[in-house]
Amino acid sequence: MAELRVAGLVKRYPGAASPAVDGVDLTVEQGEMLALLGPSGCGKTTTLRMIAGLIEPTAGTISVDGRDLTRTPVHKRGMGMVFQSFALLPHLTVAGNVAFGLDMRRLPAAEKKKRVAEILDRVRLGHLAERRIGQLSGGQQQRVALARALVVNPSVLLLDEPLSALDAQLRESLRTEIREMQQNAGITAVFVTHDQDEALSMADRVAVMDNGRVAQIGTPQEIYENPADVFVATFIGRANLFDGELTASGVVVPGLGTLPVTSDRAHGPVTALLRPQAVRLSADGLPGTVRSASYTGDQVAYQVDAAGHTFLVDTVAAGAPLTRGDAVHLAWDDTAVRVLPPRDAS
Amino acid sequence: MAWGLLLPGLGVLLFAYAMPMLWVLRMAFNRFTGGGGIEITLTLDSFADVFTDPYYLRVALTTVKLGLLVAAITVLVAYPLALFLVRTTSKWRGLLTILAIAPMLVSSVARTYGWMVVLGNQGLLSAVLTGLGLTDTPPQLANQFAGVVIALVQIFLPYAVLAMTSGFGRLDATLEQAAASLGAGRITRFLRVTLPLTLPGVLTGLLLVFVLTISAYVTPRLIGGGRVFVLASEIYDQATNQLNWPLAAALSLVLVIVFGIAVTVFGLLQRRVERWVSGR
Structure with a gap:
């Protein structure tokens, strides 16, 4: 008390x-x-x-x-x-x-x-x-x-x-x-x-x-x-992390282009975070290839190679899961992207 | 198959223990005819001597009294030492343990002579006490029961420390911390947690020192100086000086019986205490 x-x-x-x-x-x-x-x-x-x-x-x-x-x-x-x-x-x-x-x-x-x-x-x-x-x-x-x-x-x-x-x-x-x-x-x-x-x-x-x-x-x-x-992002849950450069138009990630987010951080090197649940498999968007799929009943956790990065994608299981080599498109809401201090500094 | 593992030990026990014991048992029923003469027969004469002569009763009682007193004092002195050694997180722990048991490396005969030098009538202790003007009549410790007790306590201390440190296994620092978090101060923690959980080790120490004491021969003999009589020295005297082997054998059996009683009593206590502190 x-x-x-x-x-x-x-x-x-x-x-x-x-x-x-x-x-x-x-x-x-x-x-x-x-x-x-x-x-x-x-x-x-x-x-x-x-x-x-x-x-x-x-x-x-x-x-x-x-x-x-x-x-x-x-x-x-x-x-x-x-x-x-x-x-x-x-x-x-x-x-x-x-x-x-x-x-x-x-x-x-x-x-x-x-x-x-x-x-x-x-x-x-x-x-x-x-x-x-x-x-x-x-x-x-x-x-x-x-x-x-x-x-x-x-x-x-x-x-x-x-x-x-x-x-x-x-x-x-x-x-x-x-x-x-x-x-x-x-x-x-x-x-x-x-x-x-x-x-x-x-x-x-x-x-x-x-x-x-x-x-x-x-x-x-x-x-x-x-x-x-x-540290916190990776210790709590899983994370897609992209090292890039914060500019006026968003975070510029090599290979991925610009993630249009706003942040009050100082412009310069940052790490962008995208949680695996925030990434969707969709009809159009960033093209990629399934590298692995792990099916756990209610969920499928994919690893998808796209734009030179490996994305973690968690989806709700519906129908037969995709298999290795399948072509997919990835999409996410820009508001789901978080801007963190660059990896080395943390 | 597994029983085969017992063979070496069993063999040694058979030849070095069972056969001599049987021989002693048989000898006790022979008749002593004086001057080293022994008549091979079946008689209870020696047992009659042992159990009717008040002298032997006194010797037996002195032996048990010495055993209990030395065991109690040794365990009392060894307890804090053992507790410290078990609890300490110092990097010197190993060295300290070796130091505590190092006296075992010196023969008890040598240590007994050492105590004679200290306790003797013209010895170190009386010289210091009179030298400091503390007393004109220094305590007579040599040739006395008290002197034998002091020397035996020191000689058996390492054994007690060793037995108790290995018997303190149930002691776990978090148990004392838990008691503290519930409001128990230092003394309560000791009485309600530490002491109960170290009782098995205490009992082991008591039994070990008791058994070692009642079978000790050199120290009571040398420091007792022919005034403190215990079963072991009496057996030696009958066997080598009086050449009365049947009586020596009968006395040996009495000592074995005392052993047996001690081991049984401690065994029962140990089992109860062990059950109590194990939580089952």
């Missing part, structure tokens, strides 16, 4: 060439779910662990509702954390694990029992309260970890790759479950993931991280449709 603010957060490990986290600023509104997304080594987990108090920042501040917690030890931060490995205490039962945080808060026994039973029912594990941890499946362990973190009414819920230890099918259903729990509790949450689908589908806003910095922060739609640079 709180607003989390992170300002100028830096973590520099002694002996390391560059900082693991290099000046991260984040504000997570009350009840908002923010995803920290990025490749491994981008500093997302280090950032989360600094918020939790498990790693001491080199510089910067962490505050909740204006209260500076930067120097507060973990056990006094009042945040809840779900670990990648779940970190359930193996010598306690399911109920024992969930009650652990309430024990620390010295809740009366009756109240404790009530709250443990309530939260276990909410994660549909009421019938397993007396089970040992080793007797649970991965998905059940995940829900115990979530219940254990939520039962103490934390100011902020932190999730470190909460689903990466589970198999694909389970991940899908738990995404919805975690999201529902978070929204019902109206709790402020930050979760770390390297999985773009997970970030886009679960979070209110996504912070894409690269090399210890936040490359872009925004709603999933903003990040996908208006990526700030080539």
Whole structure:
């Protein structure tokens, strides 16, 4: 029930060439779910662990509702954390694990029992309260970890790759479950993931991280449709990228001609982005040849050679897919083209 | 096929353990006729001696007391050391572990003599204490139970550290972090997470040091200086000085029984604790 603010957060490990986290600023509104997304080594987990108090920042501040917690030890931060490995205490039962945080808060026994039973029912594990941890499946362990973190009414819920230890099918259903729990509790949450689908589908806003910095922060739609640079564009979804020159009439791409777009960027070298869904196979337009087709039931993803470039084209499957060597024409709306800083500079 | 793998070990055990033990068992039923004479027969005379003479009861009790005390103190001293070695992320970890167990490279006879130099009546410790004017009557540690305990604790410390570091496998830093995130301070984390999860290692350390202590002969003999009597030194004395092999054999069997009880009790405890901390 709180607003989390992170300002100028830096973590520099002694002996390391560059900082693991290099000046991260984040504000997570009350009840908002923010995803920290990025490749491994981008500093997302280090950032989360600094918020939790498990790693001491080199510089910067962490505050909740204006209260500076930067120097507060973990056990006094009042945040809840779900670990990648779940970190359930193996010598306690399911109920024992969930009650652990309430024990620390010295809740009366009756109240404790009530709250443990309530939260276990909410994660549909009421019938397993007396089970040992080793007797649970991965998905059940995940829900115990979530219940254990939520039962103490934390100011902020932190999730470190909460689903990466589970198999694909389970991940899908738990995404919805975690999201529902978070929204019902109206709790402020930050979760770390390297999985773009997970970030886009679960979070209110996504912070894409690269090399210890936040490359872009925004709603999933903003990040996908208006990526700030080539890194974000390629990390989130697939992309057709064309290196060219921004002029008054549009982006001039060698071999492709001029893409008539307007941009307030300075004229000069840029990279143009065109998402594969924005490209259509049509009766006329840019002539090309199908290089490959991959059929996934509802969609066909083509690679098409045209004008000296290889285009990625995603189409809704209808009838028999085209095959290698077929002649096609490509078309797209000019408004779908995005102008990004040139590749080398990003 | 797989059973064939047992053959070498089984062979060694048969010749080096089972046969001598059977021989000892048989010897215990022979009669001692004085002056090294042994009559081959079947009698319970030696067992009668062992179980009726209060002296042997005292020796057996001293042995068990020494075993429990040394095991408890050694594990207490080794625990923080083992915990540090398991937890540290220092690049010196390997070196530190080797340093902790390095004393094992020196024979326990040499280390016992070392302790005699330190603890002796004219030894280092009394010289330092009197030299500093702290006391005129330095503690008499040589030829005393306490001296034997001190020396054995130091001698068996590396074994305990080794047994415990390998027994602390269930300890996982994220478990302590999870407890911390739920509001547990340093002491609570230790009592409710670290200690329970390290209990299997503690039990292994206790059993190992107990067994090593009750079978220790050199240290009680040398530092005890003929005043601290344990089963091992008594067996040696009966066998080589009195030449009373039947009595030595009967005492050996008593020691084996103490071993058996210790291993059984610790085994049962270990199984319960292991089940508890494994989460199954």
